[in-house]
Amino acid sequence: MHICYYALETGLIRAGDDLASRIAEACRTSECHGLRQGDVIVVAESAVATSEGRVIRLEDVEPGRDALEYALRYEMDPSVVEVILAESDRVIGGIPGFLLCMKNGTLLPNAGVDQSNAPDGCVIPLPERPDMSASRIRGCIKDVFGVDVGVIIADSRTHAMRLGCAGVAIGCAGIPSVLDERGRRDLYGRELKVTRRALADCIASAAEILMGEADECIPAVVVRGLGLPISDISGVDSIDASECLFMGVALHSDPSLFGGK
Numbered sequence: 001m002h003i004c005y006y007a008l009e010t011g012l013i014r015a016g017d018d019l020a021s022r023i024a025e026a027c028r029t030s031e032c033h034g035l036r037q038g039d040v041i042v043v044a045e046s047a048v049a050t051s052e053g054r055v056i057r058l059e060d061v062e063p064g065r066d067a068l069e070y071a072l073r074y075e076m077d078p079s080v081v082e083v084i085l086a087e088s089d090r091v092i093g094g095i096p097g098f099l100l101c102m103k104n105g106t107l108l109p110n111a112g113v114d115q116s117n118a119p120d121g122c123v124i125p126l127p128e129r130p131d132m133s134a135s136r137i138r139g140c141i142k143d144v145f146g147v148d149v150g151v152i153i154a155d156s157r158t159h160a161m162r163l164g165c166a167g168v169a170i171g172c173a174g175i176p177s178v179l180d181e182r183g184r185r186d187l188y189g190r191e192l193k194v195t196r197r198a199l200a201d202c203i204a205s206a207a208e209i210l211m212g213e214a215d216e217c218i219p220a221v222v223v224r225g226l227g228l229p230i231s232d233i234s235g236v237d238s239i240d241a242s243e244c245l246f247m248g249v250a251l252h253s254d255p256s257l258f259g260g261k
Helices: 019-029 045-051 065-074 078-087 130-145 199-211 245-253
Strands: 004-008 040-044 090-095 098-103 106-109 150-158 165-173 220-224
Touching: 004 019, 004 199, 019 040, 019 045, 019 130, 019 220, 040 045, 040 130, 040 199, 045 130, 045 150, 045 165, 065 078, 065 090, 065 098, 078 098, 106 150, 130 150, 130 165, 150 199, 165 199, 199 220
Parallel strands: 040 150
Antiparallel strands: 004 220, 040 220, 090 098, 098 106, 150 165
């Protein structure tokens, strides 16, 4: 299997821009020379959220009492905290500069609200419906190139007890986000009982190497040669906190952990 990754330079994305058209144009001028059946496009969540008008000016935000309390406790900007609270389902805790939040069944810092790659004085929350964003981009690409592709909306996150960020899929369309390996055999013939491969996360993390975290201006990457079947499937699979090894242990130790914001 020969897999190629192609960086797509689109220029700076602003609110209201037609991101799918910018991606399509970048595909024509990049080394991938357009798109082929079965290609997978990984798109940075910040570009998606920006194009969808999710940029929030902090001077327009009025912090409430909870935001003021969290800001004092964790040494944060109260206006930023107010946006985080509005975006999160629950706040689990925090450290200086960060709140650990639950959002849409996922545990993540600051509910995904980001100040990097945002205009001065602004923050950018995650796309409101990333699976729908992925499906919309996929549909636009098919209209332009006449091929079926997969689309992943990717975010960069820290992981428990590891230094640095890696990519993770928060939206997916056209390909399964997880491959079930149960029932297959390992090198010694033992049947796999619990193994599932986080396919979309693996693709997203590799694409992050090209997209970068700073001023690269590469909000999308084309992945070619994966040989994945393309269908109308959409969505990122997740599990309940009680089924998660890390959160399950914490929940067992403190049943009140998910008691509210």
